[in-house]
Amino acid sequence: MSLGLDDRALREVALTREEYEAIVRTLGRAPNSVELGMLGVLWSEHCSYKSSRGLLRRLPSSGGRVLQGPGENAGAVDVGQGWAVVFKVESHNHPSAIEPFQGAATGVGGIVRDVIAMGARPIALLDSLRFGPLPQSRHHFESVVAGVGAYGNCMGIPTVGGELYFDPSYAGNPLVNAMCVGLVRGDRLMRARAEGPGNLLLLVGSPTGRDGIHGAAFASLELDGHSEERRPAVQVGNPFLEKCLLEACMDLSGAPGVVALQDLGAAGLTSAVAEAADRAGAGARIHVDRVPRRELGMSPYEVMLSESQERMLLAVEPDHLEQIRAVFESWDLEAAVVGEVIAEARLEVFEAGVECASLPLDLLTRGAPERHLRSQAPAPPATFELRLEEDMSAVLKRLMASPNLCSRRSVYRQYDHMVGNSTLVLPGGDAAVVRIRDTALALALTIDANARYCGLDPYVGAQIAVAEAARNVVAVGARPLAVTDGLNFGNPERPEIFWQLEQAVAGISAACRALELPVVSGNVSLYNESEAHGAILPTPVIGMVGLIDDASLRLESGLKEEGDFVLLVGLTRDEMGGSEYLRVIQGEVAGPPPTVDLRAERAAHEFILAAAAQGLLRSAHDVAEGGMLVALAESALNGGIGVHCSALRPQSELGLIPALFAESQGRFIISAPSRTMPALQSLARRHRVDVELLGLAGGDRIEFEGQVSVGLGELRALWEAGLAPSDNVGD
Amino acid sequence: MKFGVVVFPGTWSDKDFGWVIDRVLGQELRYLWHKDPDLHGVDCVVIPGGFAHGDYLRCGAIARFSPVMESVRSFADRGGLVWGSCNGFQILCESGLLPGALLPNEGSRFICEWTHLVCERTDLAFTRQFQDRPVVRLPISHGQGNYFADPATLSRLEQAGQVVFRYSDAEGRVEARSNPNGSVHNIAGLVNARGNVLGMMPHPERCAEAELGGEDGRSMFQSLIEWGLEVLTA
Numbered sequence: 001m002s003l004g005l006d007d008r009a010l011r012e013v014a015l016t017r018e019e020y021e022a023i024v025r026t027l028g029r030a031p032n033s034v035e036l037g038m039l040g041v042l043w044s045e046h047c048s049y050k051s052s053r054g055l056l057r058r059l060p061s062s063g064g065r066v067l068q069g070p071g072e073n074a075g076a077v078d079v080g081q082g083w084a085v086v087f088k089v090e091s092h093n094h095p096s097a098i099e100p101f102q103g104a105a106t107g108v109g110g111i112v113r114d115v116i117a118m119g120a121r122p123i124a125l126l127d128s129l130r131f132g133p134l135p136q137s138r139h140h141f142e143s144v145v146a147g148v149g150a151y152g153n154c155m156g157i158p159t160v161g162g163e164l165y166f167d168p169s170y171a172g173n174p175l176v177n178a179m180c181v182g183l184v185r186g187d188r189l190m191r192a193r194a195e196g197p198g199n200l201l202l203l204v205g206s207p208t209g210r211d212g213i214h215g216a217a218f219a220s221l222e223l224d225g226h227s228e229e230r231r232p233a234v235q236v237g238n239p240f241l242e243k244c245l246l247e248a249c250m251d252l253s254g255a256p257g258v259v260a261l262q263d264l265g266a267a268g269l270t271s272a273v274a275e276a277a278d279r280a281g282a283g284a285r286i287h288v289d290r291v292p293r294r295e296l297g298m299s300p301y302e303v304m305l306s307e308s309q310e311r312m313l314l315a316v317e318p319d320h321l322e323q324i325r326a327v328f329e330s331w332d333l334e335a336a337v338v339g340e341v342i343a344e345a346r347l348e349v350f351e352a353g354v355e356c357a358s359l360p361l362d363l364l365t366r367g368a369p370e371r372h373l374r375s376q377a378p379a380p381p382a383t384f385e386l387r388l389e390e391d392m393s394a395v396l397k398r399l400m401a402s403p404n405l406c407s408r409r410s411v412y413r414q415y416d417h418m419v420g421n422s423t424l425v426l427p428g429g430d431a432a433v434v435r436i437r438d439t440a441l442a443l444a445l446t447i448d449a450n451a452r453y454c455g456l457d458p459y460v461g462a463q464i465a466v467a468e469a470a471r472n473v474v475a476v477g478a479r480p481l482a483v484t485d486g487l488n489f490g491n492p493e494r495p496e497i498f499w500q501l502e503q504a505v506a507g508i509s510a511a512c513r514a515l516e517l518p519v520v521s522g523n524v525s526l527y528n529e530s531e532a533h534g535a536i537l538p539t540p541v542i543g544m545v546g547l548i549d550d551a552s553l554r555l556e557s558g559l560k561e562e563g564d565f566v567l568l569v570g571l572t573r574d575e576m577g578g579s580e581y582l583r584v585i586q587g588e589v590a591g592p593p594p595t596v597d598l599r600a601e602r603a604a605h606e607f608i609l610a611a612a613a614q615g616l617l618r619s620a621h622d623v624a625e626g627g628m629l630v631a632l633a634e635s636a637l638n639g640g641i642g643v644h645c646s647a648l649r650p651q652s653e654l655g656l657i658p659a660l661f662a663e664s665q666g667r668f669i670i671s672a673p674s675r676t677m678p679a680l681q682s683l684a685r686r687h688r689v690d691v692e693l694l695g696l697a698g699g700d701r702i703e704f705e706g707q708v709s710v711g712l713g714e715l716r717a718l719w720e721a722g723l724a725p726s727d728n729v730g731d
Numbered sequence: 732m733k734f735g736v737v738v739f740p741g742t743w744s745d746k747d748f749g750w751v752i753d754r755v756l757g758q759e760l761r762y763l764w765h766k767d768p769d770l771h772g773v774d775c776v777v778i779p780g781g782f783a784h785g786d787y788l789r790c791g792a793i794a795r796f797s798p799v800m801e802s803v804r805s806f807a808d809r810g811g812l813v814w815g816s817c818n819g820f821q822i823l824c825e826s827g828l829l830p831g832a833l834l835p836n837e838g839s840r841f842i843c844e845w846t847h848l849v850c851e852r853t854d855l856a857f858t859r860q861f862q863d864r865p866v867v868r869l870p871i872s873h874g875q876g877n878y879f880a881d882p883a884t885l886s887r888l889e890q891a892g893q894v895v896f897r898y899s900d901a902e903g904r905v906e907a908r909s910n911p912n913g914s915v916h917n918i919a920g921l922v923n924a925r926g927n928v929l930g931m932m933p934h935p936e937r938c939a940e941a942e943l944g945g946e947d948g949r950s951m952f953q954s955l956i957e958w959g960l961e962v963l964t965a
Contacts, residue, residue: 149841153874154782156743240741240785247740331740416843416872418937419780421747426944435942437750551942 005030013040019369026363034301034349034357039364041267041305042274045526048368051492052524055505063518065481071279073117073192073263074182075520077482079547081439084186086120089128089179089447089486089543091525095235096147096176100140104147104176105237106309111180112157113263113312116246119190119253120182123420124434125152126447127162127178128486128541132171132533134403138725140174141166147237148178149414154239155246159415160423160432161445166403167452169537172530177486177523179447179543183436188254192262194276194284194315194341199259201273201284201339202321204328205245205311207294211235212268212307241310244331249312251327257320264311270304270364272313273339274347278365283346286339288356300349300356315341375502376495381456384590386576392660392708395585396629397718399661402584405626406722407637429557429638430475430622431546442551444478446544450625451537453593456578458500458538462507463596467665469544470515471622474605475668477555477612478546483512485522485542490535492526500538501526508540514598515605517544555612557621558639559671562698564618566635566643567680568628570604570667571690572650574658580626581661594663600689601666607687608668616676616683623667629660629708631669632694636702637719642712645695645704656707671697732959733759735773737803737819739794740765741786744779744817744936751939752777756952768798774959775812776803778819780872780934790833790875791822800826812856812955813928817873820920820930829923829930830888831880836873837913843872845944846911846933848896848919849903855922856958857929858895860950866903867947869933871911871919876932878914878921885915896920896931 061069068076074088092107131137212235262276277284288303328335349357412427425433431446448469454461470480490497528536577591623631650659684691734752753760783794815823823829850861896919900909920931935948
């Protein structure tokens with residue numbers, strides 16, 4: 001007790017004794033309670049990345065097209081013709097566990113503000129969702145979907161893609177990761193650097209309340225029996241207000257006197273001011289009494305730590321204050337000068353002229369001691385024995401009706417995915433395609449992960465996440481450009497969890513280097529555990545942006561014309577480990593996940609891109625979970641055309657089950673008219689890619705003679721009902 | 732043809748309408764800010780989709796009191812063309828320019844998808860290009876598009892032939908199965924007695940270009956342009 005603070009007080013601000021002592025050493029005095037609260041939130045795992053930042057440095061983050069890498073509100077990539085695409089993924093897991101609708105809604109709101117802060121207009125949202133099994137998780141699942149929709153729909157930003165998985169490990173700690181993509185002219189790209197001493201700090205949007213205090217700290221703890229009591233730490237969203245903020249900020253894009261835009265998210269004003277000033281190498285002085293409030297009697301501590309939603313901070317030149325304020329007023333938004341930029345790199349907080357906090361900025365933003373956690377590999381995954389099913393048609397039907405493989409239409413129809421008049425490829429295929437108006441360019445957008453593979457082998461699983469996201473992008477005819485990663489893991493203080501994180505980051509890094517994809521932004525969410533269900537599966541989520549130079553050459557997953565040749569690209573191996581077949585049919589999660597050959601993967605991508613650019617293909621679809629037959633069925637269902645194939649004669653060692661259901665990587669289902677077959681075959685030889693003829697498009701069945709025969713109508717009914725309440729009882 | 736597109740702070744289909752009017756069809760475009768009562772001499776007022784004022788209370792309930800709506804009302808009274816889509820339809824009902832109300836969708840979920848519609852009035856300035864087209868295809872995107880009117884109003888509307896669009900299947904059969912949101916009589920759009928104020932839940936501006944999946948919406952804009960050429964220059 002020599003430092004006069006007990007463990008309970010430290011736990012309140014989520015600081016360790018060692019961290020507290022480091023603070024006292026640097027300051028040469030004990031911090032007061034306001035300072036302690038500010039340090040607590042900024043040193044939380046959520047804000048400081050103290051456990052993960054050593055690992056994150058390993059990710060490649062540069063490349064010819066990168067305009068902005070990690071460290072800003074979002075990453076940015078040059079897509080040509082003067083346009084920059086801005087994007088980032090962010091998690092809102094703990095708030096969504098406690099209050100699913102608002103947690104998900106405000107998660108969307110937060111990531112949208114990150115994109116606005118770069119000066120970009122948000123043009124698309126994607127979401128990656130994970131829950132415990134149905135029917136138990138139905139309330140959470142439906143509330144999160146409604147929350148995501150409520151926010152994006154009201155703001156008029158299309159939700160164009162996403163992914164959804166169910167697994168017991170998420171039963172106590174669902175995952176809600178949202179990705180926002182924005183567009184801005186390259187020369188209008190903003191950086192949140194509060195430069196120029198004497199410039200004013202303008203706080204805009206919602207008045208500040210007591211909501212969300214300690215949200216960042218809360219995100220850095222495991223969920224326990226008391227988490228429900230933290231419900232007040234979850235904020236309530238007001239998408240209408242954020243829409244007004246968006247339009248006002250767009251009106252001010254490129255306006256004279258606007259020095260910086262910064263979102264207020266986790267750790268509220270403290271984090272926003274500290275980061276914006278720190279990036280500029282300047283400091284800031286805040287007068288908390290000038291912050292508009294929605295509640296009476298708030299202390300400086302509460303004002304500095306509030307996570308009230310729908311707020312932005314601007315640094316503006318005093319000469320232009322009135323014009324800038326007038327823009328906000330036209331949108332009926334309150335804009336208050338709450339402080340100023342100062343030369344000295346400190347954050348000073350005043351209330352009614354009395355100083356109540358004064359801290360060096362580098363202590364706040366970079367002072368948190370990096371934690372070097374112990375890592376230990378767990379026992380290798382269990383082995384399995386393949387049970388040989390007889391009826392392949394029955395297996396296909398069970399797979400297509402299972403919650404992880406069935407149609408997501410009932411989800412994405414709740415999201416406005418068309419507003420903006422730019423969505424060329426709607427959700428339900430591989431990647432969504434969004435055009436850039438007034439150009440021939442289009443963006444391909446996807447978000448992907450496969451936590452089951454990562455649970456079996458996080459290094460390989462993370463590589464697969466990158467490879468599969470890239471395949472999604474390639475399948476629509478787009479070249480992958482860059483990545484944003486959302487790393488969702490359990491408590492890293494446990495060596496086997498830290499090992500997962502270490503392995504996954506190494507896997508992402510290896511795959512991104514091999515495929516030449518910079519990671520330009522990202523998010524880390526740790527402590528995703530619950531008392532009842534333990535740690536979540538390691539879940540590195542990969543958001544990816546790709547580019548099509550000529551949008552008219554885009555491809556879709558559905559078969560297009562009767563009589564077209566249907567082909568399988570890439571090699572199938574006897575790789576049933578971690579497969580959907582194993583889980584759905586045998587109830588097992590075991591074995592090593594499929595291997596990744598990044599050179600073969602890349603060759604397949606180049607082949608598809610060349611074929612797409614030459615107009616040789618009619619459709620392309622990524623082969624992923626469920627294997628070849630599931631991908632083929634999806635192509636048939638999405639196109640409304642059946643496929644007729646002669647009996648599959650797998651190579652010697654490969655049995656029929658792996659031939660149909662193995663989840664070998666680097667594969668696509670493509671279709672092409674007969675006249676382009678010679679060109680396609682020579683292209684395949686040139687790229688050293690295996691292409692196997694499966695059969696012909698046509699009819700209303702999926703058929704391999706003597707092996708599989710299922711009517712499209714019957715399959716569609718099962719596939720589309722997979723998430724409906726009655727069908728999941730007892731799942 | 733000079734189109735005026737009304738903009739409330741929470742409107743989002745304004746830019747999509749603007750894109751079609753200006754860039755796709757090369758017509759004159761003027762955005763009409765909700766605080767400004769001046770309609771700037773437009774020939775047709777468009778009230779687009781969105782959440783005008785957040786619509787946390789009831790869709791369009793606040794928008795009806797805005798300065799621009801006063802002018803829209805007198806413009807409509809003088810026979811001016813007023814075209815509301817989605818939130819615009821909700822606002823027209825709240826303003827009393829069209830009868831009835833739009834309730835939360837049956838099943839209370841937001842729905843975004845393509846729908847088939849039968850058009851029962853092809854004599855209007857908005858729909859003349861739908862002649863000889865038994866079924867048209869336009870997308871919807873709303874949480875509150877469940878049209879309701881009391882039985883007396885409904886029978887008056889039906890008798891006067893004011894129902895313009897009904898949800899149907901691809902063959903034009905109007906059945907409960909093809910009703911996405913629970914609207915009475917599958918009503919997706921209606922017109923006032925005089926024929927100059929049209930409200931509809933579907934989004935014509937989202938299907939004015941082939942690459943967005945359909946062009947039936949474009950026909951509505953072209954109907955208006957054609958009408959404008961005949962009537963306004965006459």
